[in-house]
Amino acid sequence: MSNNIVIVDYGMGNLNSVKRKLSRLKLNAVISSDPAEISSADKLILPGVGHFQKAMENIRKLLLLETLNEAVIVKKKPILGICLGMQLMAKHSEEGNVEGLGWFDADVVRFQVQNTLKFKVPHTGWNQIIRTKDSMLMKDVPDLAEFYFVHSFHYKANDINDILNETDYEYRFTSAVEKNNIFGVQYHPEKSHDVGEQLLKNFIEI
Numbered sequence: 001m002s003n004n005i006v007i008v009d010y011g012m013g014n015l016n017s018v019k020r021k022l023s024r025l026k027l028n029a030v031i032s033s034d035p036a037e038i039s040s041a042d043k044l045i046l047p048g049v050g051h052f053q054k055a056m057e058n059i060r061k062l063l064l065l066e067t068l069n070e071a072v073i074v075k076k077k078p079i080l081g082i083c084l085g086m087q088l089m090a091k092h093s094e095e096g097n098v099e100g101l102g103w104f105d106a107d108v109v110r111f112q113v114q115n116t117l118k119f120k121v122p123h124t125g126w127n128q129i130i131r132t133k134d135s136m137l138m139k140d141v142p143d144l145a146e147f148y149f150v151h152s153f154h155y156k157a158n159d160i161n162d163i164l165n166e167t168d169y170e171y172r173f174t175s176a177v178e179k180n181n182i183f184g185v186q187y188h189p190e191k192s193h194d195v196g197e198q199l200l201k202n203f204i205e206i
Contacts, residue, residue, distance in 0.1 A: 048084030053096025086184030
């Protein structure tokens with residue numbers, strides 16, 4: 001098991017909460033925007049909270065686009081996207097009408113709920129995941145486990161083979177994806193107590 005973990009800092013998100021959770025698991029991780037450090041990592045975590053368009057602008061400004069593509073697509077380093085980090089892996093987002101990293105055939109769309117009294121946007125709080133396929137990331141994470149969510153836009157995977165979890169919020173949406181070495185979760189494992197710790201532990205052990 002390789003433990004050279006880099007949490008990618010592109011100027012958005014609660015990076016320290018992810019780092020603290022990994023520390024609780026006795027794992028050392030560094031927060032970095034240094035292309036050399038990202039390139040030398042064994043595993044990458046791409047967290048994020050905020051606006052999709054601004055996030056992609058920051059990634060380009062920090063000259064991280066080529067670095068991430070080289071690490072993930074060419075070198076096949078395992079990467080876990082969290083919340084906005086997962087959304088950035090899609091082809092396109094309605095939030096700013098911009099292209100993403102394009103690692104998944106997917107779009108990011110705004111929640112379109114009819115019952116706005118019952119289903120508030122942003123979708124905030126605990127909700128269940130429905131496991132749609134077996135995965136090392138989901139080891140010892142039960143079906144219908146509850147994770148913590150905060151988001152106004154959601155993933156729309158165009159290839160059902162990429163879908164790892166789904167979640168219901170008036171309608172069903174993609175809440176986790178997996179393709180080869182690339183993993184993404186819409187929810188926040190770092191805020192999801194024991195089940196979140198288990199998921200992060202599983203990722204590090206992949």
